[in-house]
Amino acid sequence: MTPPPEDPGHDPAGIAPLEHAxxxxxxxxxxxxxxxxxxxxxxxxxxxxxxxxxxxxxxARYAGRGVQLTEVAGGYAFRTAPDLAPxxxxxxxxPRRLPRVAxxxxxxxxxxxxxxxxxxxxxxxxxxxxxxxxxxLEHGLIAPRGRKEVPGRPSLWGTTPRFLEQFGxxxxxxxxxxxxxxxxxxxPGLGPGQGMAP
Numbered sequence: 325m326t327p328p329p330e331d332p333g334h335d336p337a338g339i340a341p342l343e344h345a346x347x348x349x350x351x352x353x354x355x356x357x358x359x360x361x362x363x364x365x366x367x368x369x370x371x372x373x374x375x376x377x378x379x380x381x382x383x384a385r386y387a388g389r390g391v392q393l394t395e396v397a398g399g400y401a402f403r404t405a406p407d408l409a410p411x412x413x414x415x416x417x418x419p420r421r422l423p424r425v426a427x428x429x430x431x432x433x434x435x436x437x438x439x440x441x442x443x444x445x446x447x448x449x450x451x452x453x454x455x456x457x458x459x460x461l462e463h464g465l466i467a468p469r470g471r472k473e474v475p476g477r478p479s480l481w482g483t484t485p486r487f488l489e490q491f492g493x494x495x496x497x498x499x500x501x502x503x504x505x506x507x508x509x510x511x512p513g514l515g516p517g518q519g520m521a522p
Contacts (some may be wrong), residue, residue: 345369345378346385347402348378353382359399397488399493401445425452430466434487434499438469438480457481465490 348368353360362375368377379400383393386402404412422430429452432444442519445452458468464486471477483496493499 328446341370341373342381343465344376345373346382349375349378349382353402354398355392356401357399358485359397361399362435364399395494396492396493397485401489403492422459422463423456426456430460430483432486433460433466433481436495438472439482440472440480442478442479444481463490 349365350466351426352365363377366375369378378494379395383400386393390405390408391402392405393400396403428445428448432447433439436443436447441452441457457466464484466481466487467484472480481518487493489498490517
């Protein structure tokens, strides 16, 4: 027998406000096409409930499942559990990868922002085509950040929330330190799952 539809002003099942808040948060994150900032959830919660606490409880509820609630790009989103992601690459279409030159430019922008095109070229040691910047713009990974107050007033570039989301970062401070990246390059023989001998 199908239960009668619930009256939003009445709680016949006796669902506690916290349980209702968890269901609401789950639905909001599921329906959103971008990470949900805690402030967005807070607008929907009754007084006395904090969005961060609700999201922490919801993340605990999803621990060990096929999807996890992850803090990314200043908000929360559902992501595939890390141990399952390699298996899904066989059945889920992988987005086209950025060309190497675009990845190099993106890395420079991420670590040196805000940065001008001539500065990117100086760091790379070679010229950078306008098409490369346009590719990064089309993917929503970079955006203009004003103009540098020098002759010619070149555009300054910086990364976007989409960049954080794409690379699974909560904020820019989560980027690996450049020293760590250089140390990794110095040991090319180490692959995933291979550790150094004690």
